[in-house]
Amino acid sequence: MTTAVTTDLLRLAPVLTLGLMVVPVAAGLAGTLAPALKNGGAGFAALADWPGLARAVALSLGTGLGSTLLSLLLTIAILAAFAGRPVFDRLRRLIAPLLSVPHAAAALGLAFLIAPSGWIARLISPELTGWQSPPDLLILNDPLGLSLTLGLVAKELPFLLLMALVALPQTGADQRLPVAATLGYGRIAGFVLTTLPALYAQLRLPVYAVLAYAMTTVDMAMILGPTLPPTLSVQVVLWMSEASLASRDIAAAAACLQFALVIAALALWRGAEALAARALTATAFHGRRLTGLDRPTATLALTATAVTAGSLGAGLAGLALWSVAGQWQFPDALPASLTMRHWVDSLPVLADTLSQTLIVGLAATLAALVLTIACLRAESTHHLRPGPRALALLYLPLLVPQIAFLPGLQVLAARTGMQGTLATVALAHLVFVLPYVFLSLCGPWRAWDGRIATAAATMGASESRIFWHLRLPMMAGPVLTAGAVGLAVSVGQYLPTLLIGGGRVETLTTEAVALSSGGNRRLIGAHAMLQLAIPALAFGIALAVPAMLWRNRRQMRGIA
Amino acid sequence: MTGPLDLQSLCIDLGPRRLVDLTLTIRAGEIVTIMGPSGAGKSTLLGALTGTLPAGFALSGRVRLDGTDITDLPTRSRGLGLLFQDAVLFPHLSVGGNLGFALPARIRGRAERQARIDAALASAGLAGFAPRDPATLSGGQRARAALLRTLLAEPRALLLDEPFARLDADLRAQIRRFTFDRARQAGLPVLLVTHDPEDAEAAGGPVLSPLGENLRPAAKGAARHRDRAAD
Structure with missing residues (x-):
């Protein structure tokens, strides 16, 4: 019974995944087009009059x-x-x-x-x-x-x-x-x-x-x-x-x-x-x-x-230096002194922004990993092979510009009362995280030696045992790398956070961009450093964990 | 001792081309060799027996093991052990971990399972190898570990997919003898797939082509000739 349910869920995974990318794009485009066309296209007329x-x-x-x-x-x-x-x-x-x-x-x-x-x-x-x-x-x-x-x-x-x-x-x-x-x-x-x-x-x-x-x-x-x-x-x-x-x-x-x-x-x-x-x-x-x-x-x-x-x-x-710079006047190539004061002073604000960034990023990345692995599992279990069309759909959120469909999505989110929550922002990030996680993981996943599964099956191992004990552990490196890619993509998202977050969700990126016009280079530096630190840490983990796991497994080294 | 492996009018077609046509019975302790050049349907036959035939092949006929029809069972329920050309040890597990993966779950208790694994390793001259990384084993050691792993899963028949082809000439005879001896000891019906006439000769049993032609006693010359042609 449970196996039947699992297989059915697996069969749904590719549809669900593609839907998660296609539906927001399509709905957003429709939501953008509608206000542009109303009042006999007054928006377009006004746009045509804009001198710039x-x-x-x-x-x-x-x-x-x-x-x-x-x-x-x-x-x-x-x-x-x-x-x-x-x-x-x-x-x-x-x-x-x-x-x-x-x-x-x-x-x-x-x-x-x-x-x-x-x-x-x-x-x-x-x-x-x-x-x-x-x-x-x-x-x-x-x-x-x-x-x-x-x-x-x-x-x-x-x-x-x-x-x-x-x-x-x-x-x-x-x-x-x-x-x-x-x-x-x-x-x-x-x-x-x-x-x-x-x-x-x-x-x-x-x-x-x-x-x-x-x-x-x-x-x-x-x-x-x-x-x-x-x-x-x-x-x-x-x-x-x-x-x-x-x-x-x-x-x-x-x-x-x-x-x-x-x-x-x-x-x-x-x-x-x-x-x-x-x-x-x-x-x-x-x-x-x-x-x-x-x-x-x-x-x-x-x-x-x-x-x-x-x-x-x-x-x-330079940004790193700014975040710890004391006095740094114009023609000086280096600051007169170094201090941690700006970090200490802005710590409460930074910590809040950092935690929102991490919650959104980890949620989107985890969901993307689960969906991607479910799709790849469905692929081998049901002998599905994604055609060029499915691949093009995967690229859809990357090909349709964010600026074209996110405004429409914002309207939809605001109407349904979903704007400005961490979950909605994470969902919006997922649309962009998923393609990158999938593209990063599918190569190594498909390159796995299928004879291992056959060998295990002849020893009486079930499908799920082969997955949990053999394929997934052997894929630890690629999975962590894909996760790091996903987290980096999420941390970098500006427009989805700005529009779907409605000002109530503030990540390191929205804050850094907002600060950029102000000229407080010390605070900009601190935000940029944290922006860099998250992907760096994630990629570090993706390198360190397999190295630790496989320190005594020569053939496993280099699979990342 | 287990019952025989029966292939009853087992036919595999790929489009208009018939690749396999076999009716035979392999008794416990007997080794039947299927010989032919590469591309002649040998691996297709093994795919059909293990239930991993790729889409596009048409299969008819029945496979019985010890009286049970296993033709449509999932791979894990067939009770067929399989040895590949390479050892295909799981690279992320230790040698002992590989053997433990195969050992049936009904053998309970860490100590008892470890003891079984150690005993199996010792019986093959691999005493103390349990914690080793499979990648550090020599070709012969890997081949023996792979056979132990297959046998620990307690199969009721053994399929050999050119398991000696990748070994050096001097090692080949040694591992071949080791494998055949162990299979006979375990009292298993064995199906050997190979393109090497020496394998067929060492196996000592009937030698057939995938289409069921008897390649013995005139096997040697004819098979050698085919082998050359395939190269």
Whole structure:
């Protein structure tokens, strides 16, 4: 009886999981569209009259397409120049830490680094510049969105690299690259002509997700992006925070427009893919070996990596320093003294914010892990194999911009009285945590040696015994890693917390972004450090626990 | 001693192609060898016997063990022990933990279970190996531990899926003798699947192709020839 119930629940798991991602997105989109269309589309009319519209649209397209293209080209350059070389292992080790930095923390770090009163200005002042006080320059929040683009690349490059590394072994690169090399092709040409097409086929969805995110990010654009006008997404949030109903209708109309922009950009990208594929085939036909590309590309890739990783690292180090800085006046490169006073003073507030962040994050992550494992179990028990459509649905919350469906979801949450509770916020986070947890865990889970299950079954072990005693313990490392990924995603969420939390749920990220305009760098630093500490701790646990469990199990090491 | 393993008109088809067609009885203590090149339906046969046949294969006929029809039973209820080409020891458990996993739950008490495990290990020249990490065992030790694990689960018949193929030549004969001796001692019907004529010869029993052709006594030459062709 109990087994029958369990199997039925298992069979439901994939449906439930996909539903948890599809329903909020669909309901939210409907909820956004409705106010935009009412009163004969008054919202759209008012939006059309807004003088900043053209510029906000251009910024959204420009920063989104620019940062995505840059990130993708750098990903290809790094893989082509370094795959299989010793330096690659060192680059590879940078990915996870860079990836686990929440977007807002990364943006705050960069902001401190490049601001007129920031660290770079301090290091070269007054010796090189003669500045005795911060210059009146728009480096940060520059009108072209260059600092926003840099920030986006710093966060997207590690993500695309990781996705590419996961896909690379399935492309047959280890055979194709030597073949190209023995035919006399340079590394770059060989990679692009023989391996990239197969790789890109698997990288397509992540690239689309990156493009949709980059065009519509709110937290990074609030910290690094232009103002007056800001990007369209930021303007949506500004309108939503105004009390009047009219401005809410404009916000809804702008959110719809933003969604249409993303679809248009994706279509444009798709067209460019086709052109690039034709160019590639034509180039391959001419048989030029292009060995001259190798050296400049390698230099470029290494420089770009150093700049992005270095600026992120330096920015975060600066924030850490700020959180313990005593007196730190402008041209000084370092603070005059160090103190823990700000930490002690703000401890009660920080502790409250930290606990809300952790409750929401752990709840969403735990739910995502249970659902993901149930889905994967159903897969093997009922011999289900998710098709490409199910996979696309998994990416749905990553492809449909948050700014397009969260406003509608907020309206629904407010009407049903569910707005502003920790549980609702955790549920909203789950929509975004689930895809990442699933993508992180499904590879190692499916790679498990099925003969172990057969061997155990011939010894009389039941399905549940095989699961609890063999598969789950052997998957301890991957499960903990997926959990750490989920927690990092949840900690980084800004818009869901802001909109669904309705101001009553405050996490480290919403607080840090709210503080960013104020200029209290010590408090910003403290929040950013805690934002970093949670994923770092989670990834630390994901490394330490398997190492401890398997210290006497040689074959288990390296399964993470 | 247990009853015989009966394959009654056991046929497996993949689309229009017949892979397996067998009617045979394996008595307790007897070893029947199914021999053929790879891709000839040997592993399909084992999948059908253990109940792990992938979707797409059509199965007809019956399998009886000791008089019970096991054709449609779940793998865990069939009472068939299985040895793979690799030992497939559970890498997260110790050697003793692997054996404990197989030991039936009705043997109760930590001390009693540990004693059974230790005795089994000692009987195979592996005394004191219980706390060891399976990954630190040599190929021969791993093969013996895998056989012990299979036998501790008290199967009523034994299936061998080319269990000697991965072993070095000198070790192969030794482990083969060890495995066959233990199976005969336990009085089990044994079905051996292999592409190696030496295995078939050492097993000493009937030798058949997956389609039921008798490969003995002319087995040696013919089988060798096929083997080469498969390579």
